[in-house]
Amino acid sequence: MKKSLILLLTILLTFSAFGRATLYIYSWAGYVPEEIIRDFEKKFNCRVIYDTYASNEEMYAKIKAGKGKGYDVIFPSGDHVSIMIKEGLLQKIDHSKIPNFKYLDKEILNKTTFDPKHEYSVPYMMGATVVVVNKKYVKNYEKSWSIFERKDLKGKMTLLDDMREVLGAALKYLGYSVNTRNLKELEEAKKVVLRWKENILKFDSSSYADGVVTGEYWVVHGYAEDVYQRIPKGEEKNFDFFIPKEGGTLWIDSMVIPKGAANVDLAHKFINFILDPKNAARIADYLGLPSPNVEARKYMKTKPIYSFEDLLKCELIEDLGEFLEVYNRIWQEIIM
Amino acid sequence: MKYTAVYVLWLLVLFLVPLSIVVLFSFLEPRVHGGVLWSFSLRSYSYLPQYLRLIWRSAWIAGVSTILTLVLALPVAFYISKSGHKNFLLLLVVVPFWTNSLIRIYAWRVILGNNGVINQFLNRFGLEPVQFLYNPFAVILVIVYTYLPFAILPLFSSMEKVDESILEAALDLGANKREVFVKVLLPNVKAGLLSAFVFVFIPALGSYAIPDLVGGLNSKMIGNEIARQLLIVKNWPVASAMSNLLIVVSLVGILLIMRREKMK
Structure with missing residues (x-):
């Protein structure tokens, strides 16, 4: 109507x-x-x-x-x-x-x-890609990418369905650059993501924001402003947005x-x-x-939601040209 | 005659031309940021074997969904064909189409989600929540729900043509109800069954939104991979080659129907 x-x-x-x-x-x-x-x-x-x-x-x-x-x-x-x-x-x-x-x-x-x-x-x-926590369900957590290692949150978390964002998160977690061209570092990042994959419900870019606001998901990886706009008035305090201490991806x-x-x-x-x-x-x-x-x-x-200074520890995702093929292959090995 | 020309033009411009582009692109080399290089190559087809697992998964999800859909559609179509309120009942079958299919898929998330209606109900009785969604079975459920009308309608139209006296004759000659259904009714609606099968199986095989929204880590289907290859990987030839695989499957289905029609 x-x-x-x-x-x-x-x-x-x-x-x-x-x-x-x-x-x-x-x-x-x-x-x-x-x-x-x-x-x-x-x-x-x-x-x-x-x-x-x-x-x-x-x-x-x-x-x-x-x-x-x-x-x-x-x-x-x-x-x-x-x-x-x-x-x-x-x-x-x-x-x-x-x-x-x-x-x-x-x-x-x-x-x-x-x-x-x-x-x-x-x-x-x-802005930075962040982790959003629904505090109604998750009370204690460390502001780190390690949240995706937590077995007790298995099946309640999502990562973006985005190769550069997820591999970027894992690379930062390991202390590497999100634009690395080092195969050994990428292989390590792949192992991290495979570990995270055990604990997440799915790779989700389309409905994570609704998901975390309604309590369908408890911890999501995504864009703060997407979630922020969906939070009903008066419930703001139930949601925490954080840029992991290891840093993350900047856009x-x-x-x-x-x-x-x-x-x-x-x-x-x-x-x-x-x-x-x-x-x-x-x-x-x-x-x-x-x-x-x-x-x-x-x-x-x-x-x-986060300060300008918080963004300085994050790294911009750059186009890698031909090298993207390596990222594509590694990502395919992760999701297949 | 005038109208045929319009129809042919329509098919040519909106169907044949895009289809030819897809077929053509699948035999070319990819460029790094999308688009194609104009040199012949079979490389995109050499990628397909990597996707055997995905193709197999898509095939069994679509296959199981189709069989379930047919099993559900048969009694419904039979009931409608024998009912005195045919038009009203057919209208009810079509009503869901008035709502956008994406909204209907989202509705399943509201009903079956971890925090959905059923789980909140279970929670009230102190029961542990059940994770209904985010697995291949949720995908099958929603495919069956979405495509059920596509199976009911062709089955209905062929059941309507079945002469009731054949069924009565079978009953009179000592067949029980099950035998009448399996040995008399089913063989007489074979054509409807076949069309229903094709109408459900082909779109189910190419599902994209359903596995994306209610599927989980291990329920991606070939449609999702085509979108990923086209948009994210930006490898247009591989995306085209995978689409062609789906086209070939559909063509085989349509040829099957056409051969049956001819035999009659």
Whole structure:
């Protein structure tokens, strides 16, 4: 009922907005707050279409198949930014149109090894992949990856269904780099994951957030903001988000403009609008994450799930090119 | 005649062209970040033997599901074909399709989950929770649930055509009810059984969302691996080769039906 109403409204709006410029955004579900989009539409008298994807891979497959056409702004993570640059799917950002770029934290700008000079990408958000504990069921635990070794939590935990994230976690647990090209280290990490596999219920990227909030799962590996948005009001204290003491994987999602974008000018305006400190503060509040925008931190009303400093012990997942085949083989040996 | 042209165009553009692309890609070399290199290679097919375990698992999950579905569908279809409220009952069979299948799969998680309705009920009586989900049997259960209508409908249509007097004659001539069912009714609805088998087995074999949502560590099926190869590994030729394997299985199924039709 609600859906069909929304559909009707969309159709009505489509007609009423006839003739206005349209910005096509392709991003993660619930990643840019509705109000921000509506404010942007009002300010620039345009219409925004917000399509969503559930994984970088899904986004990449679509953009690659369409040769970069169909969208004006996309929000890929670092490794996929570098893949898209290599595949020639992105166009250069015109920095003269994005004066608000100056507000971005230098420490983060130094971490974007996938596009060091920001020729193609502008950071949107950064964060770490975390472990979320439902404290109603699990009272005592150490903030370490070793939680996945615990036999008493067997069948109550999930790891992401994501090769780089899970192997990255195991590599960090062993004290290695998440981007290692050392076979011996990878074999060790494989043994760790096989041990964890004994204790987890499944590799789950699609329903872990609901799972941990409803108590279906007790300990999950995933993205904090996914879970954070689903926690009912008043139950926040029942959930703990931690970055394991050994460190973990860091992600930086950036805004990029694909080669085939139809509305390049509006795309730049949108990126600049997002970087406006007041808007950036609202976004960070909404997601529960620290803001990469230095100026925005003054305007934030909530305390983020983890602090900016916590992120510094985490390592960015980088594209490994041909070497990924080795990761693929090891992962396949784990899951088959 | 005009309409046939539209139909042919439809099939050509939306079915034959994509299918040819999949077949073509399976014989090419992969590029590192997706896409294909235009050089002929059989390498993607050489990967298939690695997946014997996965193929076997998909086959037995789909096979067991299909048999269970048919066993459940037979009495239902028989009952409907003999009922005075055929249209109403058929409507009831189709009603679940009004809800998106993903939502119906999620509903099973709500019912059978570790923290689901049944386990909360058990908990109230101080019983230990049972882990119903996250194993191959949960996958089978949900496949049976999802595809049951696909088996009921063809079975119904062939049972409706069976002349009631044959069944009465068999009873009069001394057959008991079981014998009437096995020796008279079943042979007469063979065509319906075969279509039902194909309608259930083929989509079950290619299941993707069901094993992903209610399956666990050891219930991934071939559909999940195709998605992984295409999206994560970005090896389009291997994904295509695995899809072709499914296509071949479906083709064999369809040929079987067509041969039967001809024999009649």
